[in-house]
Amino acid sequence: METEVPTLIVIAGPTAVGKTDLCLWLAKELDTVILSADSRQFYQEMNIGTAKPGPADLSSVKHYFIDSHSIEDEYSCGAFEADALALLQELFRDKKVVLLTGGSGLYIQALCEGLDEMPEASPAIRHKLMAELANSGLDHLLRQLQELDPDYYDQVDRANPQRVIRALEVCYCSGRPYSFYRGRNPKKRPFRLIKIGLNRDRAELYRRIDQRMDQMLAEGLVAEATALCPYRAHNALQTVGYKEIIDYLDGQQDWPETVRLLKRNSRRYAKRQLTWFSRDTNFQWFHPDDREAVLAFIRQQIV
Numbered sequence: 001m002e003t004e005v006p007t008l009i010v011i012a013g014p015t016a017v018g019k020t021d022l023c024l025w026l027a028k029e030l031d032t033v034i035l036s037a038d039s040r041q042f043y044q045e046m047n048i049g050t051a052k053p054g055p056a057d058l059s060s061v062k063h064y065f066i067d068s069h070s071i072e073d074e075y076s077c078g079a080f081e082a083d084a085l086a087l088l089q090e091l092f093r094d095k096k097v098v099l100l101t102g103g104s105g106l107y108i109q110a111l112c113e114g115l116d117e118m119p120e121a122s123p124a125i126r127h128k129l130m131a132e133l134a135n136s137g138l139d140h141l142l143r144q145l146q147e148l149d150p151d152y153y154d155q156v157d158r159a160n161p162q163r164v165i166r167a168l169e170v171c172y173c174s175g176r177p178y179s180f181y182r183g184r185n186p187k188k189r190p191f192r193l194i195k196i197g198l199n200r201d202r203a204e205l206y207r208r209i210d211q212r213m214d215q216m217l218a219e220g221l222v223a224e225a226t227a228l229c230p231y232r233a234h235n236a237l238q239t240v241g242y243k244e245i246i247d248y249l250d251g252q253q254d255w256p257e258t259v260r261l262l263k264r265n266s267r268r269y270a271k272r273q274l275t276w277f278s279r280d281t282n283f284q285w286f287h288p289d290d291r292e293a294v295l296a297f298i299r300q301q302i303v
Contacts (some may be wrong), residue, residue: 006092006191007302011101012037012108012277013198014270016208018288020053022198023101024061025291030298032095033062035084037102037111040236042080045071045228048221049241051212071231081110085189092191097302105155105276112195114187118178121169129165144168149177155276159243159265162235194301196294197283199274209266213241217259221245240265 009030011023027034036042040050044067052058052066064087069075084100091098102108109115132140141164146153148171156163167178174181200208225245231237232246244265248258277283286294 004096006088006095007097008088008112008189008191008193009097009099009298010108010112010193010195011099011198012105012195012283013103013288014205014273015051015103015266016212016270017198017200017205018208019101019103019198020051020057022288022291022294023099024053024057026295026298027061027099029295030097030099032097032099033064033091035087035098035100036063036065037080037100037104037107038065039077039080039102039104039107040239041066041102042069042075043067043071043236044069045231046224046236046242048216048219048224049239051216071228071234071236077106077110078115080107081115084111088191097298103273105273112186112189112193116182118166118170118181119174121166122173125169125172126165129168133161133165138164141165141168145171148172149179151179152177152182155272155279157239157269157272159240159269160235160238162238192302193282194298195280195283196297197277197285198288199285200287205270206267209270210263213259213263213266216241217262225249240269 009026011019011026013019023034026032038050040046041052042065043050053063058066065080065084088098100108100111129141138158138161141161142153142158145156145164145167149167152167156167158164170176170178170181199205221241222245225242226249228237228242229246229249237243237246241262244258244261247253248255253261284297286297
């Protein structure tokens with residue numbers, strides 16, 4: 001008798017679109033668990049600014065990769081790929097389907113397809129780029145990336161210097177754009193994939209993003225970011241919601257400008273997330289409120 005192939009259901013989309021509520025409902029309907037592919041929700045110390053599910057949500061449905069690490073730990077995309085694959089092997093012994101959700105496209109890609117094999121980086125080039133970052137700032141590096149690889153420039157998290165530097169390393173070492181090497185040889189996985197993308201009307205999404213930022217600030221985001229200042233060099237803190245507040249604490253801008261940047265940069269991040277996921281033609285897109293349609297689509301695929 002042929003063994004039934006288990007299914008990983010990916011629920012992806014931009015920040016504040018409504019992934020958490022839909023996934024909680026789907027997990028209960030499908031009697032399954034949720035894996036987070038949000039590269040900031042791993043960290044126990046980052047709560048408000050990462051919009052983690054609340055205690056009631058976490059107790060109603062089993063979640064993995066939320067509060068799994070300390071900010072003092074270095075946790076890479078490759079480590080997540082290995083850990084999540086091992087975990088799925090265990091979960092699929094009891095579950096026919098498992099949910100994976102988040103907005104970190106690279107982490108979703110790592111689990112679904114594997115990481116791309118890139119040319120070896122030159123220590124000399126990395127040292128040069130790090131010096132340029134320190135002396136001339138991230139915008140200087142972004143201008144180089146826009147010239148060398150406009151496709152990846154449109155998709156990269158432009159607040160993440162590590163990603164920008166890595167892309168430039170590949171460009172300079174290989175003489176080819178970083179995007180040339182991405183997604184060329186996807187790895188086969190021992191499970192079926194169903195990819196669902198969530199989106200809303202742009203004005204509606206941006207309104208939700210602004211409202212979420214107001215709520216985060218009311219809940220104490222400034223105090224949370226202040227407590228994390230000793231870890232400001234950590235890659236996890238080079239992200240929207242924390243970087244702007246740390247810059248404010250350093251006196252780089254006043255409070256009204258900080259709030260404006262928090263909201264603007266969150267909206268820009270959402271746009272980049274949508275660009276990333278829309279490249280993958282395997283995604284079927286839904287409005288997050290169309291729960292029954294999403295569930296019907298899933299059941300149709302796994303019959």
